[in-house]
Amino acid sequence: DRTARRFAHRLAVDHRLLHPAELARAAAQDEDTVIQDLCATAALAALSHVQACEDVLPPLLTARNPRTRSAGVTALRRAGRPEQAKGFLSDRSALVRACARYVVRQHGGDPAAWYRQQCTTPDDPRVPPGAVIGLAECGDRADAGLLWPLLAHPAPGVRAAAVAGLRTLDCACAERVRPLLDDPAAGVVRETALALLPSAKELPAGWLLERTGSERPRHVRRAAFRLLAAHDAVAARRAAAGLLQDPDAKLRTWAEQSLQR
Numbered sequence: 001d002r003t004a005r006r007f008a009h010r011l012a013v014d015h016r017l018l019h020p021a022e023l024a025r026a027a028a029q030d031e032d033t034v035i036q037d038l039c040a041t042a043a044l045a046a047l048s049h050v051q052a053c054e055d056v057l058p059p060l061l062t063a064r065n066p067r068t069r070s071a072g073v074t075a076l077r078r079a080g081r082p083e084q085a086k087g088f089l090s091d092r093s094a095l096v097r098a099c100a101r102y103v104v105r106q107h108g109g110d111p112a113a114w115y116r117q118q119c120t121t122p123d124d125p126r127v128p129p130g131a132v133i134g135l136a137e138c139g140d141r142a143d144a145g146l147l148w149p150l151l152a153h154p155a156p157g158v159r160a161a162a163v164a165g166l167r168t169l170d171c172a173c174a175e176r177v178r179p180l181l182d183d184p185a186a187g188v189v190r191e192t193a194l195a196l197l198p199s200a201k202e203l204p205a206g207w208l209l210e211r212t213g214s215e216r217p218r219h220v221r222r223a224a225f226r227l228l229a230a231h232d233a234v235a236a237r238r239a240a241a242g243l244l245q246d247p248d249a250k251l252r253t254w255a256e257q258s259l260q261r
Contacts, residue, residue: 028063066093090130122149136165156185
């Protein structure tokens with residue numbers, strides 16, 4: 001019973017029945033976000049009273065959920081370990097990356113410079129996707145020059161992050177991004193479709209219609225139809241009519257709804 005478990009955890013926290021290390025483990029392992037926040041806050045509030053941070057910080061910093069990880073990263077500054085925050089600058093979560101940048105800046109560091117250094121070797125297979133999007137989150141439009149070469153990176157996560165970064169910087173030139181709509185990775189195609197949506201009307205309708213054919217991968221057909229829906233009514237109806245027999249149930253439903261409208 002979720003309500004009972006929350007009530008029990010609140011009682012345990014109010015009466016200090018759990019050691020800070022137990023609270024940290026609960027925050028890291030529990031699937032309820034309310035309990036995660038409650039236990040993480042309580043564990044960090046007691047951090048100043050715990051001589052050894054080794055029992056409290058590691059469970060928070062290695063938690064699967066981003067909210068708990070971000071709490072642990074923010075606590076690094078108060079724990080006198082701000083240098084450890086640099087390792088979270090490329091975290092997969094935007095929230096954790098933002099907290100890491102805050103701690104690094106408070107310690108006199110320059111997150112943008114760190115991100116630029118990570119992105120200067122576009123053929124390096126070790127480039128972390130979090131560093132690519134992190135550069136866009138705290139950089140400027142001039143940093144787009146470092147992101148364009150990463151569109152050809154062998155790792156799909158890096159390519160997707162590069163497209164997302166260019167969109168964040170408002171530098172996603174449709175002509176240069178367009179070829180990635182045929183990328184074999186679904187994540188890259190999703191990001192490409194998002195980047196192309198503002199200029200969907202400028203894309204060739206015939207080129208998009210080709211990508212709704214049954215021989216194309218499902219993620220390509222979905223992205224192409226999404227862009228056609230934003231293109232114009234005629235192109236959207238032509239695409240929808242061709243997708244009524246598509247093997248993907250979701251696409252068939254979208255096509256039917258489009259024709260009904």
